[in-house]
Amino acid sequence: MSIPVLSAIVRHSFWQRGGLLLARLIVAAIFLMACGTKFADIGATATFIANAGFPMAMPLAWIAAIFEALLVIAFLTGILMREAALLAALYLLFLAFAFHGPQNWGGNHMEFGVFVDHFAFAAGLLYMTAFGPGPLGIRR
Template identity: 55%
Template sequence: MGRTIAILVARLIFAGVFIMALSFKFMDMQATAAYIAAAGFPFPLFLAWVAAFFELGLALAFLTGIFFSPAALLAGIYVIFLAVSFHGPGRWAGNQAEFGFFIDHFTFLAGLLFAAVHGHGEVLVFRAGQARPPSALTQ
């Protein structure tokens, strides 16, 4: 029972982090685009929308268990991309807290890699067979 609870809490934390991130984007997409532009990326508004919908997909994967392991791996790649792009070594001299933000992304990566390898657990997981209408089950 403890393992099941730990897995569910971890999934909720992963989903919660990405839900918070996408919420901030949807609340002020222009501010997100400005932050992306400040990091030197082209098409910042487009990238902000892509990031928001990507984070929505990750949150749904963590909440439902659908494509859980691939989503955890993609989330890990995304998290390290964010660490390097927005909190990388070029920002440490101006603000030492940026180093802490950079390192925090690696601890998040560790959890995502662990989740990718060990899977979504056995409860609160959407399975395609459960989505069939009752008439299809009797055929």
């Protein structure tokens, strides 16, 4: 496919509306899966948090699950989405270092991969922070 054809595809009006909505739906689905697993077994989440060395693991597990559920609502509706995207990016960077950082890499390439993936996801969230929900988001 030649570059002019590709350029015409990405400039199509779909990406101005549908592309932004699709991105919001993907991000919402990721956070829905994350909070769903937390709510499904909050004890396991608390254990994971405690094993990382954090005190008050059970309250932190509930806070994380509720926060992620609120992110899902923000991304699905577009309400406060820019603020939610910024908070989510900061949250992901915290998670990257706290749970998948250099202290966990010793011979485990998967942990390094998960660490790097958090940065890619955070970059997308920062892009969403800059451009907002698009024309299909509910306005404040």
